[in-house]
Amino acid sequence: MKAHAITCLVVGAGLFVAGGRFDARPAGGSAVSTAAVANRAPLQPGAFQLLPLGAVKPRGWLRGQLEIQARGLGGHLDEFWPDVGPDSAWLGGQGEGWERGPYFLDGLLPLAYQLDDPRLIAKVKPWVEWTLTNQRPDGAIGPPKNADWWPNMIMLKVLTQYQEATGDPRVVPFMTKYFAHHAAQMDASPLKEWAIYRWHDELLSVIWLYNRTGDAALLDFARRLAKQGFDWKSQFADFRYTGKVSKADAKLNTHVVNNAMALKMSGVWWLVTGDPDDRRAVDRQLATMDRHHLLPNGVHSGDEHYAGNNPSQGTELCAVVEGMFSVEHLLAVVGEPALGDRLEKMTYNALPGTFDGDMWAHQYDQQPNQVLCSLRPRAWSSNGPESNLFGLEPNFGCCTSNFHQGWPKFVSSLWMATPDGGLAAAAYGPNEVSTTVRGNVDVTLTEDTEYPFRDRIAIAVSPARAAAFPLVLRVPAWAADAEIAVNGARQANVRPGTFHRIERTWKAGDRVTLRLPMAVRATRWFNDSVALERGPLVYSLRIGEDWRKVTDGMKHPARPPAVDWEVHPTTAWNYALAIDPAKAAAAVTVTEKPLGPVPFSPQGAPVELRVPGRPVEAWAMVDGSADVPPRSPVDTTGPDQTLTLVPYGSAKLRITAFPVTAPARH
């Protein structure tokens, strides 16, 4: 399916709309469109196009997850955390005037509109209104005391989503004036510090605007911006950071959040340049990061600089949500199905694994092998002693304000538009998408599933009238023997690791069903350790958890109603798996349990794996973390025990990368 990735752009005739043709919808008199907007020449068309905010709405358990976020910190943070409270300088007050207000909005806004939640929409509006009505005559935006381009880049992402959800006609002229201002000022006031490493986040909004106005000055501005930005392509052409960096070597180019954001740089820049080497740089960067820093939970290490493959190193929460956002855009640009697999792995494991079940507390750093969360110095590259506590603001408050975008933007990315007027399932989860397909036909697709906990997906297709358009369905690389059927008729040539294309005339009542068999598989990690995976989920040893409130010693203690927590283990964790990794499926018993309201909690785990294991007495804690897994195979004594593994996101204490016993013990 890579073949359909380029060439045939159908402008103005179907799903892609160049130059701002809007459907008139009765939404408060505003023009709201749920149609994708194509990349306008001379930009590369890209493989897919993201749909506007509001086209995809969560259903089922996924809606429940967004509601958990809304009931938790996500929907209440501004009520008691001053950095995003009513005195924010982004609301005209005297308070924080840098990144925290825009970060909060970048997730609160899509959450509000995806849930159609009037309480949350009412929280969003004053921020947007203050920004839109306080642009200076020269085009400058945001708090006058801020002299950094970086936080404005975040607010632009907020405003593009706001325009998509509401059709507010002020956004396009506001952004036009702002970019003219930035272009006029950029020689005298070049990008500095963080903005140098994150320039491509502004590029996303420049491209968004160019696709709506066709103003060639924007592409000139993009090229000047690139000259001031860090060249990530060069860093990965000759990569020097093949392990954990020392504090002395830690710089902004080894920073985990900058690196997570930079995963999309070469791909998004390729839309402008069309240079095949920029396109190739995408794969080179991902492969290099995976080789040296990938962890079994699907994200790269960084606590908060490159930290290598040891599963006791951490990953900062900001890097999880920014990495997801990067992969969402990369998938749209290059259309590789493996990026959908990667996105689901990050979203369904690393994201929930670093929150408590009700999303009132989060970590700064999570560990794949996380056996004790406590206030003490650890072998992080540079982070402080609070970093793996669950709380309001452990270590530093960036993640407190930035985590909000994770789930909502994932929902926005479940479906994407194809260049020939169809729809692509980029990732799976229960949802409903309403948009416009080839021939300007409105269509709604309702996807019912308990994926990723179950292997069946049912998609009801409801076009306003019979319409010919392609449905492009991702078949994950792990889904051997995947089956796809249309109205019960099984499709031929369904191959793992591809997008399966169904081109036909669809009519109301058509039904597509998928079965994506989730055989348990063993994957190899640090020191030949083994992780067990099943579908997009990674499984971790369930460890008894004792949650203890932290009352002393925090730099920024939680304010009520938030609480800071240590989590202490009440059961053993130092086990080897007594299996032959090549025959993992035969050694594991899978138990599906009812899908409850809080699947990402130890009690609510919807799937359990039972697998034989043995204690490894020599494997102990070092400085509060599990020591590196002893190199496999390991010698053990004593009889087999039955270990229970649950989804990584459900286990807040966990072993994910296990040693395995010597073959005689399997």
Ligand SMILES: [Zn+2]
């Ligand atoms: Zn952070």
